Amino acid sequence: MNTAKNNSSELLGNAHYVAQENGPNPLIANSEQGIKEMVEQPHVDGIEDHLVEFSEAITTVSKVLRRAAEGKVSAQAEAAEWKRKYEVERERNLQLEPKDLTFTEHKGDCSEQQVGRDSIQHLQPMPDTAKTSQRCCGEHGICSHEVLRESYSNVQCKITKKASFKLQWCNITDKDDQHKHDIVSFEKGNITTAERSSKQISLKWESPPQNVLILTKPHSTSVKVLCAEMVRWLKEKEKLNIYVEPRVRNDLLTESVYYNFVQTWNDEQEIWRLHEIVDLVVTLGGDGTVLWAASKFKGPVPPVVPFSLGSLGFMTPFYSERYKECLKSILKGPMSITLRHRLQCHVIRDAAKSEYENEGPILVLNEVTIDRGISSFLTNLECYCDNSFVTIVQGDGLILSTTSGSTAYSLAAGGSMVHPQVPGILFTPICPHSLSFRPLILPEHVTLRIQVPFNSRGHAWASFDGKDRKQLAPGDALVCSMAAWPVPTACRGDSTSDFFHSIHDGLHWNLRKTQSFDGPPRES
Ligand SMILES: NC(=O)c1ccc[n+]([C@@H]2O[C@H](COP(=O)([O-])OP(=O)(O)OC[C@H]3O[C@@H](n4cnc5c(N)ncnc54)[C@H](O)[C@@H]3O)[C@@H](O)[C@H]2O)c1
Numbered sequence: 001m002n003t004a005k006n007n008s009s010e011l012l013g014n015a016h017y018v019a020q021e022n023g024p025n026p027l028i029a030n031s032e033q034g035i036k037e038m039v040e041q042p043h044v045d046g047i048e049d050h051l052v053e054f055s056e057a058i059t060t061v062s063k064v065l066r067r068a069a070e071g072k073v074s075a076q077a078e079a080a081e082w083k084r085k086y087e088v089e090r091e092r093n094l095q096l097e098p099k100d101l102t103f104t105e106h107k108g109d110c111s112e113q114q115v116g117r118d119s120i121q122h123l124q125p126m127p128d129t130a131k132t133s134q135r136c137c138g139e140h141g142i143c144s145h146e147v148l149r150e151s152y153s154n155v156q157c158k159i160t161k162k163a164s165f166k167l168q169w170c171n172i173t174d175k176d177d178q179h180k181h182d183i184v185s186f187e188k189g190n191i192t193t194a195e196r197s198s199k200q201i202s203l204k205w206e207s208p209p210q211n212v213l214i215l216t217k218p219h220s221t222s223v224k225v226l227c228a229e230m231v232r233w234l235k236e237k238e239k240l241n242i243y244v245e246p247r248v249r250n251d252l253l254t255e256s257v258y259y260n261f262v263q264t265w266n267d268e269q270e271i272w273r274l275h276e277i278v279d280l281v282v283t284l285g286g287d288g289t290v291l292w293a294a295s296k297f298k299g300p301v302p303p304v305v306p307f308s309l310g311s312l313g314f315m316t317p318f319y320s321e322r323y324k325e326c327l328k329s330i331l332k333g334p335m336s337i338t339l340r341h342r343l344q345c346h347v348i349r350d351a352a353k354s355e356y357e358n359e360g361p362i363l364v365l366n367e368v369t370i371d372r373g374i375s376s377f378l379t380n381l382e383c384y385c386d387n388s389f390v391t392i393v394q395g396d397g398l399i400l401s402t403t404s405g406s407t408a409y410s411l412a413a414g415g416s417m418v419h420p421q422v423p424g425i426l427f428t429p430i431c432p433h434s435l436s437f438r439p440l441i442l443p444e445h446v447t448l449r450i451q452v453p454f455n456s457r458g459h460a461w462a463s464f465d466g467k468d469r470k471q472l473a474p475g476d477a478l479v480c481s482m483a484a485w486p487v488p489t490a491c492r493g494d495s496t497s498d499f500f501h502s503i504h505d506g507l508h509w510n511l512r513k514t515q516s517f518d519g520p521p522r523e524s
């Protein structure tokens with residue numbers, strides 16, 4: 001009603017204004033009285049309501065238009081900020097990648113002087129960039145010549161030289177034993193593939209391994225018994241230095257003080273430099289123990305020899321009953337290895353003021369999973385590959401898997417099984433609510449970004465090799481690319497025969513009773 005009155009007085013005001021502007025106008029002067037009367041008359045039913053509705057509608061429209069304009073500006077600013085963060089991340093990943101991903105013989109170019117300098121450094125955690133630049137032989141191979149001072153409490157500052165080894169393609173024919181770096185040759189316009197990256201790789205020791213780290217699955221009596229026996233044998237027969245986790249050392253000492261020679265570390269920070277001490281890692285357990293072992297190495301990983309003491313053992317080809325024969329052969333070399341690629345994942349927080357506030361990288365051997373956690377809402381994940389938009393995942397989540405992980409969670413979600421030596425990243429949705437969402441396999445060189453959109457109904461959760469869950473709020477993202485540090489695992493036969501053995505024995509792949517010979521008459 002008040003609004004209606006205001007509108008009436010506005011009308012009157014306008015009439016006065018018109019009158020003043022155009023000089024005295026008898027018609028208007030007379031009509032002024034008429035208008036007054038009209039206005040004072042009871043209004044026709046509904047007019048005020050319409051005016052109220054109209055003015056409210058106009059206000060709403062203007063608010064919406066203003067919000068849309070503001071939203072567009074902030075979305076543009078946000079997109080620019082994400083692009084910047086993404087570029088910084090990509091740049092960092094590119095810098096972390098070795099210049100040449102082929103691993104060949106060690107050229108011995110880390111001088112004794114350098115070695116001497118390194119040797120007086122204490123075991124301190126290093127930032128990733130420092131670790132990368134420490135790869136003195138990094139251009140063409142794994143540096144296995146690092147020398148360091150052991151600062152463990154139970155070791156009297158002994159200088160240990162890490163055993164060096166050489167990695168080469170198995171069927172090398174060149175006389176000088178030198179691997180050709182050109183994978184594709186474009187000579188004279190003819191395109192030929194000179195070398196393939198996924199050939200069988202062989203590891204040959206150049207100096208005998210001295211330090212062995214044994215990692216064991218916890219809470220298993222058979223593992224404890226085998227570990228104690230193996231430690232004794234490696235010490236007495238092979239004269240090796242043995243490292244175990246603090247928990248395992250305590251277990252061994254509880255059994256007997258004989259195991260006093262076994263070495264361990266005092267705090268988590270010392271684990272950062274394990275790769276500089278350890279020549280060989282032995283795992284006793286299932287696939288989970290191999291994943292555990294890989295997670296201990298944030299940079300280069302020494303060769304891993306996985307013994308099977310679990311139920312499935314996809315990545316554990318060695319039989320624990322025959323450990324002596326097997327370890328003898330491995331310590332002597334050469335051995336076939338599978339270079340298992342890892343993915344490097346960064347969680348990028350929307351709330352982080354700068355890229356330095358984001359959490360450090362996490363390396364996974366199997367996969368990183370982004371799912372809905374305990375939320376009952378559909379996950380809503382925007383996926384980008386390099387500069388291309390890929391899709392929006394609406395379902396239970398998404399798995400970004402290595403080819404080694406292709407037989408784990410990704411397989412359960414409908415992804416392909418891929419030979420572990422094939423370089424690539426599997427993009428496998430989990431229960432997508434769409435009929436046409438097939439899994440993808442992407443090339444190794446891409447960078448993927450999975451973003452929880454701002455309008456997402458819930459949070460998402462990232463987990464790394466099935467562990468270490470991290471919540472992703474709307475606006476947060478996970479950036480993932482191939483890591484520079486693969487996990488070299490020893491093969492019982494070779495990469496391919498071990499892979500087929502695992503899918504046959506572990507997964508009973510395509511197991512079906514053979515059709516009998518007698519049946520319908522054969523076609524002539
Ligand atoms: N639905 C699923 O299949 C599912 C669900 C969650 C996690 N996982 C897998 O479990 C892994 C963690 O393993 P864990 O041992 O710590 O947990 P776990 O004890 O729950 O065992 C998971 C199972 O996956 C098998 N496995 C692990 N890596 C494998 C691989 N590369 N190829 C074939 N099988 C493999 C293990 O042998 C084990 O039987 C995760 O990386 C993930 O791949 C699978």
Ligand SMILES: Nc1ncnc2c1ncn2[C@@H]1O[C@H](COP(=O)(O)OP(=O)(O)OP(=O)(O)O)[C@@H](O)[C@H]1O
Nearest residue numbers: 215216217218285286287288289292310311312313
């Ligand atoms: N040294 C370790 N310290 C702590 N946890 C470990 C260690 N080794 C393995 N684990 C964890 O113990 C769990 C079981 O290990 P693993 O998968 O090797 O044995 P398993 O379950 O008996 O094998 P399988 O799955 O083949 O039956 C995994 O979640 C793994 O992460």
